[in-house]
Amino acid sequence: MLKLKSVAIDTFKENVAYLHRDCPLYRTEGFQALMKIEISVKGNVRPVLAVLNIVDDCAIVDTNELGLSTQAFGQLAKRQGVNVSIAPATPPISLESVHRKIAGETLNKNEYHLICQDILENRYSKMEIAAFLVACSHNGLEREEVFFLTKAMVDTGKCLNWGEAIVVDKHCIGGIPGNRTTMIVMPIIAAHGMLMPKTSSRAITSPAGTADTMEVLANVELSIEQMKKVVQQHRGMLTWGGTARLAPVDDILISVERPLSMDSTGQLVASILSKKIAAGSTHLLIDIPVGTSAKIHHNQAALALRKLFEYIGDLFGLYIEVVVSDGSQPIGNGIGPALEARDVQQVLSNQKCAPSDLREKSLRLAGRILEFDPDVRGGQGYNIARDILESGRAFEKMQAIIAAQGVQQKQQRKAALEYSVTAIKSGYVHAIDNLNIAHIASLAGAPIDKNAGINISKKVGDNVKKGDILFTIYACFKSNYEFSTQFSNENNAYVIEKNPPVTNDNYFI
Structure with missing residues (x-):
């Protein structure tokens, strides 16, 4: 028996245990670093699984103690010092299916369910999860496998039921910095009276996810009961889906995908749709931006992705409309969260300085969603959305939802360090590299530092003179400042040519 100790280390969705090298169990029972163990407490029905780390410092754990990371300790829900026993964990049976996927084989519905169940129960280490994700990405997923994975992620979590025939949602597949349309679309739709209980994700590889940006203004970590209360009052919300345990396996997979910068097609579709189905959506608008530095580079690939979304949606009885939008910049x-929240508030409050491209795209998306309403005629959605925005009703609705979710009280560190990137020659902006811009903002500290990021001064088509500011970097810490400014100087995110470019005014296909 060992004494339980909480080791205040956040291991980010992985259970980790700490055992001293001089512990008699380590010496006699053959425990090794990185092996999985089962931790049992008398009176608990099921043991907790964790990856074992070996330490040599008694200040971390003594020879008669077992330390647990924050997440693992919370799962045991026991006080410090209680007696626990440990044993080697039995390897999950579903790992055999992962080996088959690595070999390029196709898995069935039951195999995906068992994999997701074992991942949820912490039977997989992050290395094993990474092996599963890489196998799915490298070997690809058949259409039926995408359905099986989506269903498995839905079935291993909670599902919401709003009790209405039409529950709308929207999602952009990402890859375009600053594309914070959801925070404008949602209050427009809610002000119209349609139900839009929006659960959003945090950033995976980008400088900000919608939940990160909304968190600048309001609390986004709501329980299901709190969500229902907000939606009943205001017909909309914008929260982080993680606290509601909607498709929780997806959150675990994302925690591994993030450092690997992975976002394969099959996993992307399964991730998005599992969250939407679990959130109780009946009608969904998907935005697929296309551009040379977007996730999807060509219209042909976008149309293939649209077919996959529609195929999986049909199997779940989820009505999906997909738009292909301009992702060139x-x-x-x-x-970055705070800078994007500023843009959103400018659009919602109809300020003259509000970015026109964000306003226009938001209105077009909102218009498409409004046309899910059987009382709205086709082609009339845009005008209705514009009227709701210009009347101030969308801003009032957003303020009411922020108040209902809880106004953000946490003070964020200011971005005291600034650096302006200027044009090296005169001409016209022909292209802006989305990947480089996003990477610079991430190096500056976003989204961890809410006030870090980039403010863009020039867009494609703008005439610039040598020395004009193209964008400004904001950082909270010197190290982030140095990383981001060095990268921006070595990697030119802007293409400037002598003659004006041919711009694309066609937002949607």
Whole structure:
């Protein structure tokens, strides 16, 4: 028996245990670093699984103690010092299916369910999860496998039921910095009276996810009961889906995908749709931006992705409409949570300085969603959305929802360090590299530092003179400042040519 100790280390969705090298169990029972163990407490029905780390410092754990990371300790829900026993964990049976996927084989519905169940129960280490993700990405997923994975992620979590025939949602597949349309679309739709209980994700590889940006203004970590209360009062919300345990396996997979910068097609579709189905959506608008530095580079690939979304949606009885939009450059001016929240508030409050591209795209998306309403005629959605925005009703609705979710009280560190990137020659902006811009904003500290990021001063088509500011970097810490400014100087995110470019005014296909 060992004494339980909480080791205040956040291991980010992985259970980790700490055992001293001089512990008699380590010496006699053959425990090794990185092996999985089962931790049992008398009176608990099921043991907790964790990856074992070996330490040599008694200040971390003594020879008669077992330390647990924050997440693992919380799962045991026991006080410090209680007696626990440990044993080697039995390897999950579903790992055999992962080996088959690595070999390029196709898995069935039951195999995906068992894999997701074992991942949820912490029977997989992050290395094993990474092996599963890489196998799915490298070997690809058949259409039926995408359905099986989506269903498995839905079935291993909670599902919401709003009790209405039409529950709308929207999602952009990402890859375009500053594309914070959801925070404008949602209050427009809610002000119209349609139900839009929006659960959003945090950033995976980008400088900000919608939940990160909304968190600048309001609390986004709501329980299911709190969500229902907000939606009943205001017909909309914008929260992080993680606290509601909607498709929780997806959150675990994302925690591994993020450092690997992975976002394969099959996993992308399964991730998005599992969250939407679990959130109780009946009608969904998907935005697929296309551009040379977007996730999807060509219209042909976008149309293939649209067919996959529609195929999986049909199997779940989920009505999906997919739009292919212009992804040639960032949307809005701010990149990073606080800067994007500023842009959103400017659009909602009809300020003259509001970024016009963010406003226009939001209105077009909102218009498409409004046309899910059987009382709205086709082609009339845009005008209705514009009237709701210009009347101030969308801004009032957003303020009411922020108040209902809880106004953000946490003070964020200011971005005291600034650096302006200027044009090296005169001409016209022909292209902006989304990947480089996003990477610079991430190096500056976004989204961890809410006020870090980039403010864009020039867009594609703009005439610039040598020395004009193209964008400004904001950082909270010197190290982030140095990383981001060095990268921006070595990697030119802007293409400037002598003659004006041919711009694309066609937002949607």
